[in-house]
Amino acid sequence: MNYVKNAWYVASWAQDLLPEKPYGTFILNEPVVVWRNADGELAAMEDRCVHRLAPLSLGRCEGDKLRCMYHGLLFDRTGAVVEIPGQDLIPAQARVRSYPAAEKHSWVWIWMGDHEAADEVLIPGAVGLDHPDYILGHGQLDYAAEARLINDNLLDFSHLSYVHANSFGAPEAWAYERPKITMLERGVRVERWITGESAVPGEAIGQPIERFASYDFLVPGVLLMTGGNFPQGTSQSLGGGAPDMSKALAGVTFTSQAVTPMTDKTARYFFSWGPHRDHGDEALRDTLMGIAAMAFGEDKDIIEAQQRVMDATPDFRIMPTTADRGVTLFNRLVEKLARDERTRLSVAS
Template sequence: MTAMTKHIKNSWYVASWSKDLGVSEPFAITILNQPLVLWRTPDGVVRVLEDRCMHRFAPLSLGRCEGDRLRCRYHGIVFNTEGVAVEIPGQDEIPERACVRAYPAVERHGWVWVWMGDRDRANPESIPHVTDLDTPEFHLGAHEFDMNAEATLVLDNLLDFSHIPFLHADSFGISRAWATTHPEMVVLEDGVEYRRWVVDEELVPGSEELVDVWSVFSARVPGIITMWNGYYPLGTAKACDFGPPPPDLPGGRNINVTSQAVTPMTDRTTRYFFSWGPRKDCGDETIRDYLMAMAAKAFGEDKVMVEAQQAMIDAAPDLRMLTITADSGQQLYHRILDEHMREAGER
């Protein structure tokens, strides 16, 4: 198969960490090839407009915030939070064409989410649940970086566990059991979930102590990922009949969670957000920083591979990739994405 650019418009996309968006500080990002400007008004509300003044196409993200309004720095046209031009210096009449598009935005779980589709279909209740960055239960770190590759390739990489023992031997350092142990795949309303036990796994890379690992990985449209891992004494998987461990099961160690978002910027650029950290009874900020450093190294390895993949695809766009058993999770996710796009009238 070939990597295809298929992204649903009627969905919420992560544009920024909430903590990174200051008051009266314009912030630029492109999502689905649409340049956007975000800013936080003095009352703390995030607003989003098309990042293009219609006069001379100057980026509004280079402009200046004035209260809850945004002034283009090039010729001084002022826009309100709905994208309506309310002032053009030197003239009284304001043409309708001077206005720009406004996008619905919501802050939730430590992220700023932007609705890229039809405004009247924006429902914040459809935002996927992830672990809040400020949750009192976990020590979580936060980071993001860009990849010069189409978002579908990035998401396919994250949906594929079979590459981890090979590409990430020097970072995650996990056994080949993660490639050969096939998870139970559960179809969700908006995505797919992998559930699995991996037995006889090292507690940490290089450790002589072996454990059973229970892992739950979820990928939801349009590219939101969560993962929960818990490490238990050997024999726990068998005692649970290889089903989910009870929430109050004693002996859990290294319990950690990660939340991730894949945001398509252009046809060849993607912004990848991730948080990771231990439950507070399983580790402190030192463990959090260790996990984040390990993740940054691993995802840097992914970046090199995915960008090289993209170059190969662009060099021979008519070639079709070979599908193997390990691709089943990716295929299932894309079928669900296609269904959502058809329901939204985008297919």
């Protein structure tokens, strides 16, 4: 896998991680256990006891420490073994790796790279479930596919016209009109005006509108998207530029999505979606989540099928199209960041 290590990866929904219930997962092929003490404070470390490799996620929380429940080694939050039952001396190598962890925007984020580089400023600005402006539903989905394929999917919304012809009912314009794509420091911004049948699904349209949709796709694989409906002609009057979202007539929603590479061929996908409080209610949120359940299932079907074909194809090649511009720019950025990491590492050593 060619992924950035110096980045915050979503490990779970914050509310799903209960105090003293360690949770084992994989991120970038590494087994990771995330846990909270009784006060709810987070810790994350290698999910693999230094003794005989039992997963610590089957362990027991004891105050600020986590005990391996195979032979009883006790670990502190830094990953150091602080007790070996019946043994006085604790060897210096008796430790596992720890990971910086943070709870923000309703997600638990894990930093997979150098501890010194871990800066919470780099956590993407997702909209949490408790955000006062939005009424959000949420969910998650496991993929039998490489995370990069999901990123690629999210970076090219031309697929909406085909994959989601039934769920979103997206107009052909999604495939035929090229969005404006801007490089960001750690991602790309994708902006579009869509005319025609382009309201939020489930929303009544009283007048001719056009819809603005904009998302940032940020390292390591986080999509932050908003959109809204404006009177016909707004796009033209702005020269195709971005509108002031607070002036939207209706249909303003926000979705935060995060793709976490677990292993080479598995990934976990976290998402929330819902209307702005001024443009919808719990009923609209539930409608949107019903559509999302269908649409994200469509994505999963095509991406897992794509993965199976790739697996059956030795030395496969892809043939990029102009619609791939966002995909290409983002993947190039990831490659550059990953290369820089390796260079720093080889200079340091």
